[in-house]
Amino acid sequence: MRLLVIEDDATLRESLASKLSEGGFAIEQAADxxxxxxxxxEYPIDLAIIDLGLPELSGLExxxxxxxxxxxxxxxxxxxxxxxEDKVDGLSAGADDYVVKPFHFEEVNARVxxxxxxxxxxxxxxxxxxxxxxxxxxxxLAVNDNVIELTSFEYKIxxxxxxxxxxxxxxxxxxxxLYDQDFERDSNVIEVFIGRLRKKMDPDNSIKPIETxxxxxxxxxxxxxxxx
Amino acid sequence: xxxxxARLLISVSVLLLFFFGVTIVVLDTAFREAGxxxxxxxxxxxxxxxxxxxxxxxxGNLVMPSxxxxxxxxxxxxxxxxxxxxxxxxxxWRSTSALGLEIPAGVIPxxxxxxFLTEALADGTPLLTLSLAVQWEFPDGELKPYIFKVAESxxxxxxxxxxxxxxxxxxxxxxALFMLLSISFLMRGLLRPLRQIExxxxxxxxxxxxxxxxxxPTELTGVARNMNLLIASERARSxxxxxxxxxxxxxxKTPLAAxxxxxxxxxxxxxxVRFNEQINRMDEIVRYQLRKPATSGAExxxxxxxxxxxxxxxxxxGLRKVYHDKHPTITADIARGMKFxxxxxxxxxxxxxxxxxxxxxxxxxVHIVVxxxxxxxxxxxxxxxxxADDGPGIPDEATDALSKRGTRLDESTPGHGxxxxxxxxxxxxYGGQLTIGRSESLGGAELTVTIPPVSAAKKxxxxx
Numbered sequence: 001m002r003l004l005v006i007e008d009d010a011t012l013r014e015s016l017a018s019k020l021s022e023g024g025f026a027i028e029q030a031a032d033x034x035x036x037x038x039x040x041x042e043y044p045i046d047l048a049i050i051d052l053g054l055p056e057l058s059g060l061e062x063x064x065x066x067x068x069x070x071x072x073x074x075x076x077x078x079x080x081x082x083x084x085e086d087k088v089d090g091l092s093a094g095a096d097d098y099v100v101k102p103f104h105f106e107e108v109n110a111r112v113x114x115x116x117x118x119x120x121x122x123x124x125x126x127x128x129x130x131x132x133x134x135x136x137x138x139x140x141l142a143v144n145d146n147v148i149e150l151t152s153f154e155y156k157i158x159x160x161x162x163x164x165x166x167x168x169x170x171x172x173x174x175x176x177x178l179y180d181q182d183f184e185r186d187s188n189v190i191e192v193f194i195g196r197l198r199k200k201m202d203p204d205n206s207i208k209p210i211e212t213x214x215x216x217x218x219x220x221x222x223x224x225x226x227x228x
Numbered sequence: 229x230x231x232x233x234a235r236l237l238i239s240v241s242v243l244l245l246f247f248f249g250v251t252i253v254v255l256d257t258a259f260r261e262a263g264x265x266x267x268x269x270x271x272x273x274x275x276x277x278x279x280x281x282x283x284x285x286x287x288g289n290l291v292m293p294s295x296x297x298x299x300x301x302x303x304x305x306x307x308x309x310x311x312x313x314x315x316x317x318x319x320x321w322r323s324t325s326a327l328g329l330e331i332p333a334g335v336i337p338x339x340x341x342x343x344f345l346t347e348a349l350a351d352g353t354p355l356l357t358l359s360l361a362v363q364w365e366f367p368d369g370e371l372k373p374y375i376f377k378v379a380e381s382x383x384x385x386x387x388x389x390x391x392x393x394x395x396x397x398x399x400x401x402x403x404a405l406f407m408l409l410s411i412s413f414l415m416r417g418l419l420r421p422l423r424q425i426e427x428x429x430x431x432x433x434x435x436x437x438x439x440x441x442x443x444x445p446t447e448l449t450g451v452a453r454n455m456n457l458l459i460a461s462e463r464a465r466s467x468x469x470x471x472x473x474x475x476x477x478x479x480x481k482t483p484l485a486a487x488x489x490x491x492x493x494x495x496x497x498x499x500x501v502r503f504n505e506q507i508n509r510m511d512e513i514v515r516y517q518l519r520k521p522a523t524s525g526a527e528x529x530x531x532x533x534x535x536x537x538x539x540x541x542x543x544x545x546g547l548r549k550v551y552h553d554k555h556p557t558i559t560a561d562i563a564r565g566m567k568f569x570x571x572x573x574x575x576x577x578x579x580x581x582x583x584x585x586x587x588x589x590x591x592x593x594v595h596i597v598v599x600x601x602x603x604x605x606x607x608x609x610x611x612x613x614x615x616a617d618d619g620p621g622i623p624d625e626a627t628d629a630l631s632k633r634g635t636r637l638d639e640s641t642p643g644h645g646x647x648x649x650x651x652x653x654x655x656x657x658y659g660g661q662l663t664i665g666r667s668e669s670l671g672g673a674e675l676t677v678t679i680p681p682v683s684a685a686k687k688x689x690x691x692x
Contacts, residue, residue, distance in 0.1 A: 008482075009482045009483070009485070009486050011486040011489065011490060012482060012485050012486040012489055015486070015489035015490065015492070015493065016489065019489075019492075051482075053478045053482075078485075080477060080478040080479075080480075080481035080482055080485075081474055081477060081478055082515060083474075083573055083576070083577055084543070084573075084576040084577050084579075084580030084581065084584075085572065085573040085576045085577070087546065087580070088539075088542050088543055088546050088576055088580065091542075091545065091546030091549055091550070092542050092545060092546060095549075096549050096552075097549060097550055097552075098550070101481040101482060101484065101485040102481055102484035102485035102487070102488045102507055102511050103485060103488070104488065104492070105489065105492050114552075114553065118552055118553070124553070
């Protein structure tokens with residue numbers, strides 16, 4: 001999934017970006033408000049982490065414009081001004097949650113995952129659909145309680161599909177959201193990974209977790225056991 | 229003597245008393261002396277007439293005619309008496325008016341001298357007497373000493389003076405009363421602009437107006453203008469102060485976050501743990517100390533009343549997002565048209581921290597009530613803000629700890645204890661307090677912030 005980090009402090013931004021990408025996210029970085037707004041409006045983003053105190057354009061203004069443009073992805077505010085006035089301003093402008101500086105990375109990570117899960121309609125970080133269980137905090141997948149060994153890229157694909165269970169996800173979307181920018185964009189690679197996932201999760205082809213819709217993309221087909 | 233009009237009235241009364249007192253004494257003395265002089269002249273005239281009327285008889289004695297020119301000598305008890313004595317004191321003649329009266333002999337003057345005396349009749353009636361001792365030369369050339377004496381009762385004279393005094397006092401009292409009444413009436417008019425300033429400042433304190441009006445007399449326009457400048461500059465200063473502190477907090481916390489990120493990359497060795505502790509300490513200092521001055525509750529002139537319902541709505545909407553997974557039921561009960569006379573940030577800080585705590589600790593329900601202070605009619609005077617939840621409640625020892633300024637309740641839950649400490653701090657700056665109890669309806673903690681009305685708050689925290 002592709003996250004946008006807008007933070008003017010380089011050390012903080014790079015540290016956040018590197019740790020988040022270790023967690024399997026593709027990251028876009030912006031160092032000021034104007035650049036950030038451009039990314040936020042023009043790039044395929046699943047979640048934005050926005051510092052409120054930015055040069056050029058305030059975080060609050062970015063949030064407002066993103067929401068005005070009809071973008072619905074979750075927004076997490078980073079704020080050094082932890083007065084409720086600022087938090088409430090951010091939340092009513094359209095942000096979904098906040099983290100107050102100086103934060104622990106784990107806190108940001110937990111909020112990011114919760115927001116992503118929430119935006120997919122899941123109430124808990126453990127997603128259950130039929131015999132399939134995906135633990136987002138532990139980044140593990142199990143079928144019928146048997147843990148399945150996945151590469152990090154395979155995990156990213158199944159997480160992306162399962163968070164959006166029931167919705168069609170195109171190959172282009174998958175490529176955009178899962179690769180980092182410099183990665184070679186080849187939709188065949190996606191097909192290969194999907195094939196591998198199917199084999200690992202469903203060796204005897206009995207539960208059919210991932211459906212292929214010709215010319216449109218893929219869909220996680222199992223019914224959710226819980227909803228948010 | 230705090231009232232200007234009382235001061236003026238008292239000063240004017242003292243002045244009037246002094247001037248009128250002196251005037252009365254001067255007029256009274258002048259009138260009395262003029263009266264006494266006239267009285268003496270009249271007596272002298274009567275005495276001369278007596279001398280002219282006296283005739284020697286054949287026996288070589290002095291006799292008076294039976295009827296004198298002045299009719300009052302003939303009327304009994306007329307108040308004007310005369311007598312003629314020999315120098316041995318024997319009365320030769322006494323006027324008919326003095327029938328039955330004993331005119332005191334008094335002091336006998338030396339020959340040829342006039343002597344005025346104030347004497348009294350036997351019944352106490354005061355008399356002004358004039359005695360003249362003469363050596364009467366008879367036709368045979370013999371000289372015999374005689375004493376002529378006229379006396380006039382002072383009763384009518386004293387009555388005249390008393391009447392004069394009465395009139396004098398009466399008129400001066402009337403004039404003084406009239407002057408005091410006119411002055412207090414004038415003062416009322418003159419002091420009206422001052423009272424208007426007072427009323428308008430009261431309105432500003434209660435947030436009913438933003439500045440003093442322009443329509444004051446020339447002498448006061450300067451005061452009003454400067455007062456408005458002061459209010460405006462105070463507002464600007466308070467904003468600037470907060471802005472500066474905000475920026476300071478912001479520019480301190482971003483590097484702190486960066487430090488924490490950097491130290492996090494090292495992994496969790498002992499150095500990193502100790503380093504993180506220092507970052508935590510700095511963070512708390514920044515949060516607590518740099519926030520405090522933003523709560524400027526006592527600066528009444530700067531404060532405008534803010535509608536509470538909208539802010540609570542915004543807070544609840546925000547918290548519903550933040551506690552999306554827990555999904556507590558947050559209900560609000562806000563008095564109609566309720567306003568908080570203070571800073572929006574301060575209100576959000578108190579309500580936000582209390583609601584956040586309640587959402588954190590509740591099972592599923594949170595209830596917020598905002599009402600005007602008990603027994604106060606005006607909606608923006610004072611506030612009672614209550615937040616209750618259905619959680620485990622706050623233990624007594626924690627309640628005690630909280631009453632100590634800045635003590636954190638729970639080190640492991642960031643923002644819990646410091647949040648309540650901040651609420652306490654803000655409430656105090658408005659002369660109010662935070663009390664912790666147990667909710668009767670929900671069973672969990674019930675935290676109440678009580679902010680007294682402006683006038684009461686002023687008395688409670690004059691220097692907050």
